[in-house]
Amino acid sequence: MRGLLPHYFLFSLIQAGRLPVNIAMNLDIPLEAKPCHKAVRVPSRKHAPSARSVRITKSLLTQKTNQPPSHGEMARLLKSVASDRSVEAFEALFRFYAPRVRSFMAMKTGDRQVAEELMQETMVSVWNKAAQFDPERGNVSAWIFTIARNIRIDFYRRRRPAFDPHDPAFVGDDTPSAEMEFEQVQDAALLRQAMATLPPDQLDVLKRAFFDDVSHSTIATELGLPLGTVKSRIRLAFEKLRSALEGRR
Amino acid sequence: MNIQHHLSDDLLLDYAAGNLSEGWSLVVATHMALCPSCRKRLSAMEGAAGALLDKVEPVEMPADAWDRMKRRLEGIRIEEVKAPRPAAPAGSGMVFPEPLRSYVGADLANVKWQALGLGAYQVRIPTADPSTQVRLLRIPAGKPVPEHTHVGRELTLVLSGSFHDGDDLFGRGDIEEADDNLLHTPKALPGEDCICLAVTEAPLRFSSWIVRLIQPILKI
Ligand SMILES: [Zn+2]
Numbered sequence: 001m002r003g004l005l006p007h008y009f010l011f012s013l014i015q016a017g018r019l020p021v022n023i024a025m026n027l028d029i030p031l032e033a034k035p036c037h038k039a040v041r042v043p044s045r046k047h048a049p050s051a052r053s054v055r056i057t058k059s060l061l062t063q064k065t066n067q068p069p070s071h072g073e074m075a076r077l078l079k080s081v082a083s084d085r086s087v088e089a090f091e092a093l094f095r096f097y098a099p100r101v102r103s104f105m106a107m108k109t110g111d112r113q114v115a116e117e118l119m120q121e122t123m124v125s126v127w128n129k130a131a132q133f134d135p136e137r138g139n140v141s142a143w144i145f146t147i148a149r150n151i152r153i154d155f156y157r158r159r160r161p162a163f164d165p166h167d168p169a170f171v172g173d174d175t176p177s178a179e180m181e182f183e184q185v186q187d188a189a190l191l192r193q194a195m196a197t198l199p200p201d202q203l204d205v206l207k208r209a210f211f212d213d214v215s216h217s218t219i220a221t222e223l224g225l226p227l228g229t230v231k232s233r234i235r236l237a238f239e240k241l242r243s244a245l246e247g248r249r
Numbered sequence: 250m251n252i253q254h255h256l257s258d259d260l261l262l263d264y265a266a267g268n269l270s271e272g273w274s275l276v277v278a279t280h281m282a283l284c285p286s287c288r289k290r291l292s293a294m295e296g297a298a299g300a301l302l303d304k305v306e307p308v309e310m311p312a313d314a315w316d317r318m319k320r321r322l323e324g325i326r327i328e329e330v331k332a333p334r335p336a337a338p339a340g341s342g343m344v345f346p347e348p349l350r351s352y353v354g355a356d357l358a359n360v361k362w363q364a365l366g367l368g369a370y371q372v373r374i375p376t377a378d379p380s381t382q383v384r385l386l387r388i389p390a391g392k393p394v395p396e397h398t399h400v401g402r403e404l405t406l407v408l409s410g411s412f413h414d415g416d417d418l419f420g421r422g423d424i425e426e427a428d429d430n431l432l433h434t435p436k437a438l439p440g441e442d443c444i445c446l447a448v449t450e451a452p453l454r455f456s457s458w459i460v461r462l463i464q465p466i467l468k469i
Contacts, residue, residue, distance in 0.1 A: 235258045
């Protein structure tokens with residue numbers, strides 16, 4: 001809640017045209033963050049952020065959104081949305097993820113209006129659920145994917161039962177959580193690198209599964225391949241990703 | 250717990266992508282409630298999906314997309330959003346983890362079993378998924394799994410006790426994935442009844458009686 005009023009107030013000023021946008025963009029958003037992740041855009045050396053604050057800069061908000069974000073940076077933005085309800089931090093997330101979530105939704109629905117609405121639902125959910133993001137369970141992109149996936153499932157009125165980590169019968173992991181969190185941050189970068197080295201036929205199967213919303217048996221039919229071939233492509237792809245992650249240890 | 254038999258990558262991928270129907274998802278999610286190792290694999294798959302999402306060609310957004318989003322946020326009442334709760338202490342003594350327990354409506358102690366004959370029992374678990382049939386089975390200690398006719402894929406998750414199938418031993422948390430090609434004869438270990446969650450493709454009435462008819466001939 002801390003910091004909500006000033007930001008909201010500044011935003012009203014921007015809306016009312018009384019404050020130049022670039023001033024608001026250079027607000028210091030206090031965050032418990034590690035210092036200076038390499039992809040944090042710092043506009044000027046003279047104003048380098050202190051170890052305990054990250055500047056949500058104009059350059060981050062308006063930069064070419066094709067540049068993959070640093071996962072540490074995205075996690076900090078999301079944390080700021082959760083703890084401060086920071087609209088500026090949310091805008092940075094929106095500018096990067098909204099067009100991608102909209103593409104994702106359009107792949108299945110093929111309808112611009114529906115894709116737009118499902119994208120908006122997804123991003124509202126990101127805003128509302130920001131405090132539930134658990135860096136131990138994955139990075140921000142993975143988390144936003146799961147929200148988009150669940151909204152798409154709801155839209156098609158399907159059900160997807162899920163486990164509940166708070167259930168007394170749930171069997172937890174022994175790995176200490178600080179270690180898990182560290183692993184997850186590393187995993188994000190390693191996964192991205194490993195994905196880039198997958199053979200096209202394996203990557204194609206993963207894309208179809210995640211984006212076209214079809215089961216692996218449907219993919220086999222679509223590609224005119226035996227089911228076993230598709231299964232082995234899936235297995236090979238994940239073996240490769242897993243060994244990339246294990247190489248870290 | 251020492252789980253030896255896990256989910257296959259293709260099953261887990263269908264679940265991670267949201268392409269698995271309710272009946273199969275129930276057994277997959279129940280296995281994962283017991284299996285940290287498959288949950289890690291699920292996270293890795295969702296991580297892969299996130300990496301693909303980062304690389305999706307972004308569409309041209311309507312110029313007013315952010316303004317509309319911002320107006321929408323202003324209309325949202327600021328709620329105290331709950332941070333993740335700490336995990337409950339283990340050792341509850343419950344046998345069915347979620348999501349299964351809610352589907353059954355009770356834990357093992359309060360299940361209303363229907364007799365199948367020869368000491369075996371079952372409970373059908375209702376879902377909204379017409380493509381699968383989901384049930385709990387109670388196999389008497391030392392006896393084979395009864396009425397074992399299925400077409401297509403079958404998933405069996407052990408919740409209590411254990412069974413062996415040939416040389417493979419399945420205990421609590423282990424999942425067996427079988428299809429038409431696999432001739433299998435699961436048999437409960439002596440000493441304790443084996444409680445399993447079993448999901449099969451919903452039998453088409455037509456093929457079902459044909460299967461029953463030819464079954465003795467094929468010695469399935
Ligand atoms: Zn497992």
